[in-house]
Amino acid sequence: MAIAKKAPAQKAAPRANKTFSAEERAAMQEAAREAKRGKANGEPDVLAAIAKLEGADRTMAERIHAIVKRVAPQLQPKTWYGMPAYAREDGKTVCFFQSGSKFKTRYATLGFSDQAKLDDGNVWPNAYALARLTAADEAKIAALIKQAVD
Numbered sequence: 621m622a623i624a625k626k627a628p629a630q631k632a633a634p635r636a637n638k639t640f641s642a643e644e645r646a647a648m649q650e651a652a653r654e655a656k657r658g659k660a661n662g663e664p665d666v667l668a669a670i671a672k673l674e675g676a677d678r679t680m681a682e683r684i685h686a687i688v689k690r691v692a693p694q695l696q697p698k699t700w701y702g703m704p705a706y707a708r709e710d711g712k713t714v715c716f717f718q719s720g721s722k723f724k725t726r727y728a729t730l731g732f733s734d735q736a737k738l739d740d741g742n743v744w745p746n747a748y749a750l751a752r753l754t755a756a757d758e759a760k761i762a763a764l765i766k767q768a769v770d
Contacts, residue, residue, distance in 0.1 A: 643723050648701070666697040666704045676752060677719040677728050683753050684717050684730060684761065691762045692769045708735060714768055720750075727751050730761060736768035 670681045681704055688695055688706045695706035695714055705716035714736050718729040731747040738744050753761075 641723075663697040665699045669699050669702060669704050673719050674721060677721050680728055680750050680753055681717050681719070683758060687758060687762050688715070688765055691766045695769060708769075715765060730764075732764075732768055737770060738764065738768055 666685065670678060670685060673681055685697070685704060688697075692706065692714075694709070696709065696711075698705050698707050698711075698713070700713050700716050703716055703718050703722075705713050707713045712735045713733045715730065715732045718731060720726060720728040727749040728751075729747050730750055732738055733746075736746070738746065748761075748764075750757075
């Protein structure tokens with residue numbers, strides 16, 4: 621008696637993902653690549669990420685990078701979800717820049733992780749909207765970053 625062979629199972633076609641935007645999915649894929657690179661993910665990657673940005677986002681990212689390098693040289697540049705970020709020696713992210721244009725939002729964001737020491741009572745901000753940067757804004761950002769690492 622002959623045994624009938626089953627046809628190999630076909631992979632289901634990928635379904636459209638309505639939970640995450642294309643930009644969010646790309647950021648998650650970039651995070652996976654960053655994890656595979658490990659410690660090799662450093663300043664060249666941050667500078668390349670900044671170079672990909674356009675207009676005001678690029679200018680603000682360059683200014684944030686310069687501020688972090690000046691006030692917190694102990695932080696290590698790295699990319700985080702494809703965006704410029706800065707981490708402690710143990711690799712834990714302290715702060716990051718998120719492009720507004722990449723995620724189609726009306727402003728960029730300077731965010732801080734739970735590794736940042738910005739605690740102020742029971743409630744404090746951990747992200748700041750950036751529409752543009754004045755000298756006063758840059759001074760405020762420098763003080764925040766300094767506080768975050770002290």
